[in-house]
Amino acid sequence: GENVEQHPSTLSVQEGDSAVIKCTYSDSASNYFPWYKQELGKRPQLIIDIRSNVGEKKDQRIAVTLNKTAKHFSLHITETQPEDSAVYFCAAMTGGFKTIFGAGTRLFVKA
Amino acid sequence: ETGVTQSPTHLIKTRGQQVTLRCSSQSGHNTVSWYQQALGQGPQFIFQYYREEENGRGNFPPRFSGLQFPNYSSELNVNALELDDSALYLCASSLASGYGSYEQYFGPGTRLTVT
Numbered sequence: 001g002e003n004v005e006q007h008p009s010t011l012s013v014q015e016g017d018s019a020v021i022k023c024t025y026s027d028s029a030s031n032y033f034p035w036y037k038q039e040l041g042k043r044p045q046l047i048i049d050i051r052s053n054v055g056e057k058k059d060q061r062i063a064v065t066l067n068k069t070a071k072h073f074s075l076h077i078t079e080t081q082p083e084d085s086a087v088y089f090c091a092a093m094t095g096g097f098k099t100i101f102g103a104g105t106r107l108f109v110k111a
Numbered sequence: 112e113t114g115v116t117q118s119p120t121h122l123i124k125t126r127g128q129q130v131t132l133r134c135s136s137q138s139g140h141n142t143v144s145w146y147q148q149a150l151g152q153g154p155q156f157i158f159q160y161y162r163e164e165e166n167g168r169g170n171f172p173p174r175f176s177g178l179q180f181p182n183y184s185s186e187l188n189v190n191a192l193e194l195d196d197s198a199l200y201l202c203a204s205s206l207a208s209g210y211g212s213y214e215q216y217f218g219p220g221t222r223l224t225v226t
Contacts, residue, residue: 001170006153032213043115043201043217044154051213089153093213097167099144101153 002027004092006102014110019077021105023090026071030092033066033073034099039086047088048075080109114138115204115218123224124192132187132221136204142166143185144215145177148199160185161207189223197225 003026013019025033031052036044050057050064050073057064061080066073073092077084090102114137124130136143142161146154156169160179174190183204189196199222203215 034213034215036217043219046214046216049214091153095167096207096213097142097144097159097161098169099156099215101146101155103153104151 002100004100004102010106012108021075025092030094032093036089037086082111085109117218121222129190134185134202136183140204140206142205142207144203145187146201192225
């Protein structure tokens with residue numbers, strides 16, 4: 001069945017450094033790739049997304065890249081801040097309705 | 112914060128009972144998806160409702176069922192509760208177009224505990 005693998009499961013960086021989270025999906029029909037940030041006890045929050053006809057998208061300090069051939073996509077956060085500390089989930093959507101999430105990456109930004 | 116709301120916030124049920132969870136979608140959205148999030152894991156897709164019909168389903172048994180109403184709000188019903196059903200249940204609303212329903216915005220969730 002469809003699967004999304006996410007690495008690493010935990011990431012610790014110094015404030016101001018960059019953080020990179022990588023995901024791999026299995027369903028070649030997947031065409032939409034959102035990223036969510038979930039703080040403790042709160043709802044997942046959509047932070048950036050990319051569609052399959054685009055290779056890269058940037059929004060201020062965050063960017064996402066997509067390699068359809070390799071079925072890889074990545075989240076890049078630059079100039080990290082303590083408030084970036086949270087769990088980040090990647091996801092892949094198929095058919096416009098079924099969204100498969102990765103297991104999450106717990107990001108710690110040390111001040 | 113999104114305009115998606117869920118009720119109740121917390122719920123404790125006994126194994127074998129039935130439960131109904133509710134979700135109000137964001138204004139302008141016509142599609143609701145439901146997810147189960149176990150502790151320390153990513154959300155798992157249960158099903159999606161569009162125009163009051165189930166539009167797709169994940170790997171969940173038939174005792175998980177749902178409804179969508181004309182105002183696009185939705186219910187998730189779970190029968191014959193099992194201990195493993197204990198989780199955070201999230202709904203997410205989106206706007207479907209001819210190409211699908213993409214950007215999803217989550218509600219705060221309902222924490223269900225089955226004892």
